Amino acid sequence: MGNKIKILFILPSLRPGGAERVVSFIAQHLDKTKFEPKLLIIGYQKKAAYSFNNIDTEFLNKSRVLRGITGIFSAIKSFKPDIVMTSIAHLTMVTVLQSYFFRKTKFVSREANIKKVSRQYHNEMPSFLGKVLSKQSYKLLDLIVCQSKDMASELIEMHPQVKKKIVVVNNPITKVFASEIKNSTLSKPNYITVGRLHEEKGHCRILEALSKLDYEFNYTIIGKGTFKNAIVDKANELDLKDKIIWIDFTNEVPKYLMNSSVFIQGSYAEGFPNALLESCAVGTPVIAYHCLGGTSEIVEDGINGYLVNSEIELKNKLIDLKTNPMDKHQIITSVMKKFSPEHIIAQYEDVFINLITS
Structure with missing residues (x-):
């Protein structure tokens, strides 16, 4: 493999959240001899809760994902990534539709939640248009990363046609402490x-x-x-x-x-x-x-x-x-x-390399 694999990671924001923390961490810790990663953030730089010092990062400074559509298009056009990776469903929908204009780019989504839970506890029932866009986005995606086996099983149950596109990669431990762990001396639990x-x-x-x-x-x-x-x-x-x-x-x-x-x-x-x-x-x-x-x-x-x-x-x-x-x-x-960073990052690197070379 001669040239580095260029990957554009797109997130709605860098505000506190699991998807934001994990995806930005992965982007910053890929092997730079094999990959050229870039972060594209739709939201505001001033609201970033996570570090982005170790990676080329662009903020669109938009209040909503829909207002960043043209910015996403421009970023893909100028960066010319081999892979675009998103997380969060509504961002994935508007991003993967742009695959029609970038046929040489592979589009990857990281699933962020269990959809049954979103329906039950957040009243997130998709509209008719939402269902159509969701179905189309799964059809257009080249790869779907699920955080757990249960998440993958649910997705296959809902969209059987995507089974061959799914890989399961757990989240990494994003903070490791080398300091000596001391046994507790608490007076009460x-x-x-x-x-x-x-x-x-x-x-x-x-x-x-x-x-x-x-x-x-x-x-x-x-x-x-x-x-x-x-x-x-x-x-x-x-x-x-x-x-x-x-x-x-x-x-x-x-x-x-x-x-x-x-x-x-x-x-x-x-x-x-x-x-x-x-x-x-x-x-x-x-x-x-x-x-x-x-x-x-x-x-x-x-x-x-x-x-x-x-x-x-x-x-x-x-x-x-x-x-x-x-x-x-x-x-x-x-x-x-x-779940060590090294172990999970290596899994992601293999996933990306296999996607490009297969």
Whole structure:
């Protein structure tokens, strides 16, 4: 392979979000001897939450994806990429339609969520036009990257014709800490949950389980969202408000994870839970509800945490971990062997090379 493979990664913004963090991370860490990556951001540079120092980056500074269509066209025309990669469905739709004008370019989409969940919890029922555009965009795409096996299965169920276009690549651990992991010396357990405050994230069923504990603890909730008032009401109802520490946003999530006893995930579904993965990466065990998505691909029962099906199970596992803590280095090893940056980036590189050479 003589020339470098030119890849244009397109994102709606660099504001806090799983797709934004993962795609920008992949773009910046590809082998520069084999690839020439570029980031195209539809949104505003001043709102960027993630670094873009290690890659050529262009901001269109537009408020909406639809206002960036001509900018996307111009960027593809001038950069002449071998591959264009997008994430987030509405951006993929407007981008892949431009493949009619760029026949030599391969168009790749990274699926960002489980669509059943979007329908149930976000009322995201596609319009007739949306269904038509979605069907057409899947037809035009050359490759579709799914974060988990469940995500791939759902997509094949909805669009059987795309089966041969799908590859499953998990998300990487985007932050690795070389500092020595110390065993906890907390006077009482510190539990933590990180994620948007939304009904699908299951905060209320976590609170129900915590209310059944008969010992002292603190519970940190990091995130913001429209469901906060309902969570606060539930905490008040269960007399837990004095045990909860609320943090809307912080750039120091890993520090909070390292200083916690257990990461608790109450979600009813997850695409691929980055915060849960990051918790394991710093040696903090996790307890998560069985749910649709990539959670079961991360959690190894008894190795880095537990999967549960009820509030009683969650309560009992919290008690178990209080008296029988897991080895932090064992937890870290369990995820690093499968989700290290080097491992996942290598998978993406193989995917891109195979797409161009096949």
